[in-house]
Amino acid sequence: MSDRFELFLTCPKGLEGLLIEEAVGLGLEDAREHTSAVRGMATMETAYRLCLWSRLANRVLLVLKRFPMKDAEDLYHGVLDVEWQDHMLADGTLAVEFSGHGSGIDNTHFGALKVKDAIVDKLRTPQGDRPSIDKLNPDLRIHLRLDRGEAILSLDLSGHSLHQRGYRLQQGAAPLKENLAAAILIRSGWPRIAAEGGALADPMCGVGTFLVEAGMIAADMAPNLRREQWGFTAWLGHVPALWKKLHEEAVERAAAGLAKPPLWIRGYEADPRLIQPGRNNVERAGLSEWIKIYQGEVATFEPRPDQNQKGLVICNPPYGERLGDEASLLYLYQNLGERLRQACLNWEAAVFTGAPDLGKRMGIRSHKQYSFWNGALPCKLLLIKVLPDQFVTGERRTPEQRQAEREQAAYDQTPNEPQERKFNKNGNPIKPTPAPAPVVEQPRLSEGGQMFANRLQKNLKAMSKWVKREGIDCYRVYDADMPEYAMAIDLYHDWVHVQEYAAPKSIDPEKASARMFDALAAIPQALNVDKSRVVVKRRERQSGTKQYERQAAQGKFNEVSEGGVKLLVNLTDYLDTGLFLDHRPMRMRIQKEAAGKRFLNLFCYTATASVHAAKGGARSTTSVDLSKTYLDWARRNLSLNGFSDKNRLEQGDVMAWLESSRDEYDLIFIDPPTFSNSKRMEGIFDVQRDQVQLIDLAMARLAPGGVLYFSNNFRKFQLEENLAERYAVEEISAQTIDPDFARNTKIHRAWKITAR
Structure with a gap:
């Protein structure tokens, strides 16, 4: 075989420029760049060295x-013309990969099969020995690439x-491949920083891929x-002695490197x-x-x-996989x-992100x-020098001020000159007083963000007296008041819920996204809440019981107050929070009318109306719902207020439950879903279609x-006229x-129904 070989080094898309620099440095000659690959000439020693030392190549x-x-x-x-006996034994194992199409080969599996057949036929012995296929750990892995009529x-x-370096046997939900992580580190200047003895920190390290590659x-x-x-x-064709020499050299280099004082990573x-x-x-x-690695x-x-x-400082923040996640990531x-x-x-910073617009919000x-490309996702690596003149703050500084800041930063980066030490009267050295930490301003809001903040503060001030008078700490403070900022914002004590x-x-979509980010940036400042207490969801047209389906599994409950109950x-x-704020007046009405009465709450959800009825002195409450999850929640609501006795919870299909019930009630509340097709109920419930049967049964x-209150949130709902007869x-x-x-008077409709 020749002393020099043609090599192809494959890599993830976008790493070609870095790979060609690395490969040339490792000895590749006549190097040329291709899509997701680098081509060049090399000796066997260089080929081995590339296998051992390339941080960026795939193959x-x-x-x-x-x-x-x-x-x-x-x-x-x-x-078939290749002398395959120079490469593998007749009874060895083989794997074939085929890429490209054309020349009558439009199916890569068919192309791989033809390559395999040729190799097997070449090596088949008179005794019947022939290579077999092993896709996982073959003796020989063959690639054939078809490129414009050339194989x-x-x-x-x-x-x-x-x-696949072998260290990452455990990984998180969305890990970076090791060679992509290495490429990001190289682009970020880490080899230079490490050579100067610098530190490295990853504030969102996951399972540590950046850390290990940096180390x-x-x-x-x-x-x-x-x-x-x-x-x-x-x-x-393997040359074990040559490989052993290169491997031993690498072992010695690693030992020497690890013997140095470790960097702070x-x-x-x-x-x-x-x-x-x-x-x-x-x-x-x-x-x-x-x-x-620490938790933080x-x-x-x-x-x-x-x-x-x-x-x-280097990190790969999450990108957001579900609708609404990207907005939540702003904070x-x-x-x-x-x-x-x-x-x-x-310091220097490198932020690798699939959401560059969020990067602008730092x-x-x-x-x-x-x-870069992270698989099929286009990404950006943002390189940042953490210097005051790069900060986007509320203060507009003059060019002279910026120059002074640059000079101060440059001074801060130079080693301190030895200072004359001072001593107290006991002869002990006096420690110098550290300079005060610089005051760092919050990023200024955009014009749209400031306008939105003004509206929130205006709404908050307008409602303050009413909120205090009514004794509530959970209410809506904004509901698409400005059409271009289409969201609802609810306060739950010291938490904010954004839909x-x-x-x-x-x-x-870009303008809508930008406005959303402007609004989210304004919310913590305008409402004076910590960003960690803002929860963001995206609300779209729902079908069936989707609004009740579990969205996450944090299991965190917050206590709020309303009309004397918790x-x-x-x-x-969940998409909804367990408390429908728009039904507050109905719950307060029930509390005022419940004294001494038997109260029935149908489609009770988390039984908030039942808690109010019990607070108002109801003789008993009965709450019916199909969901065990919500009935458990209802039980906790009742217990929280000391109303566990005389308050019955019933799991079942409301229609079937009413048909079988023979009890009487003095006060009934029905707030049905628009539509339900739960597997635990017979048939499908449709409030428009089934309203008469439901009200008749109740x-x-x-x-x-007695009095029956009936309400629902279906915008197109029409109460059947014959009920009034x-x-x-x-x-x-x-x-x-x-x-x-x-501002949203069509949020629900409600009726009071009594016997004639």
């Missing part, structure tokens, strides 16, 4: 042959993809030093479930002395190796920006941006002189709208 492919190809027969004979037949020297770069560890199985291990992760997997990954990489929130992140040391990015400005002055400018309405298709709300796990349970029906919708829903 190192050694080209065995190029040949023109018109059809499947050309493919078969071109592969490029290669041997994969890597085996498994080189990004290996700093300690001069070959990324694939610990790999035992290679694509060339069973290859007959730290990771912080909010999710406690990821801490131990991250530490396990660090230990498997052999970097436990260099890297430490971004909002409290503060790297402090020592007062004078600087370095790189995460804002917290990150605040921590950079307050705790990382004069309150600090990036001086460079690079495009973003999906923008119409006529609205530019109620539990869950702001995170009226049959109403005691003489049998019962006294009075619409009371206007009387059941409180000031916080005055």
Whole structure:
């Protein structure tokens, strides 16, 4: 075989430029860049070195042959002509991968089959020995790439993809591939910073991929030093002595690197479930002395190796997978920006994001941006110098002020000159008083954000007297007052619940997103709440019982007050919170009328109306719902107020329950869903269609002189006219709208129904 070989190095899309620099540095000659690949010439020593040391490549492919190809027969004979006995044994194992199409090959599986057939036919012995297929751990992994009528037949020297270093056996929900993490570190300047003895911190480290890759770069560890199985291990062209020499050199370099004083490399992760997997990954990489991982929130992140040391803050914030998540992430990015400005002055920062618009909301400018691909997702790497003149704050500084800040920052970065030490009267040295920490301003709101903040503050002030008088701490403070900011904002004591309405298709999605971010930035300032207490959801047109389906599983309940009762709300796990704020006047009416009465609450949800009835002195309450989850919630609401006795909870289909019931009630409340098709009920409930049967069944349970209240939120609902022929029906919708829903008087409709 030749002393020089043609090599193809494959890589993730967007890493080609970095890979060609790395490969040339490792000895690749005549290098050329291709899409997701680099091509060049190399000796076997360089090929081995690339396998061992490339931090960016996926595979190192050694080209065995190029040949023109018109059809499947050309493919078969071109592969058959290779002296396969020089590469593998007749009874060895084989895996074939085929890419490209054309020349009569439109199916990659068919193309791979033709390549396999040619190799097997070439090596088949008179005794019947022949290679077999092993897709997981073959002796030889063959690639054939079809490119504009030319077949490029290669041997994969890597085996498994080189990004699989072997240390990351445990990973989080959306991990970066190791070679992409390495590329981001290189683009961020980490090799330079590490060579200068700088520190590295990742405030959202997950299972530690950035940390381990950074540690290996700093300690001069070959990324694939610990790999035992290679694509060339069973290859007959393998030169073990040459490989052994290169491997031993890498072992010596790693030992020398690890013997140096370790750099300060730290990771912080909010999710406690990821801490131990991250530490396990660090230990498997052999970097436990260099890297430490702690549990911590971004909002409290503060790297402090020592007062004078600087370095790189690097992170890959979550992108958001569900509708509304991206908006919720705004505060995460804002917290990150605040921590950079307050705790990382004069550091460098690198933020890798799939949501670059959020990156603009950190309150600090990036001086460079690079495009990358994380799988199929386009991403940006934002490089930031954490210097005051990069901060986006409320103060507009003159050029002279900016120059003074730059000079001060440059001065802060230079080593301190030795100072004359002072001593107290006892002869002990007096420690110098540290300079006060710089005051870091909040990022200023955009013009739209400030306008939105003004509206929120105006609404809050207008409702303050009413809220205090009524004794409530959960109410709506904004409901799409300005059409371009389409959301509802509810206060629940010291928490804020935001529901973003999906923008119409006529609205530019980028403009809608920008307005949403402006509004979210304004909410904490305008309402004087911590960003961690703002919960954001996106509300779209719902079908069936989707609004009641679980959205998350945090299980966190908050206690709120309303009309002298305490109620539990869950702001995170469901689209609704467990308390329909618009029905507050109806609940208060029930409380006032319940004294001495038997109260029935149908479709009771979390039984908030039953709590109010009990507070008003009801003789008994009965609450019926199909959901065990909501009845458990109802039980907790009743217990919270000391109303566990004489308050019955019934699980069942309301229609069936009413048909079987023979009890009488003096006060009945019905707030049915618009539509329900639960598997636990017979048939499908439709409030427009089934209203007459429902009201008739409920009226049959109403005691003489009793009152039934019926309401629902279906905008198109029309009460059947013939009900008025049998019962006294009075619409009371206007009387059941409180000031916080005055802008949305069609939020629900309500009727008072009594026997004639």
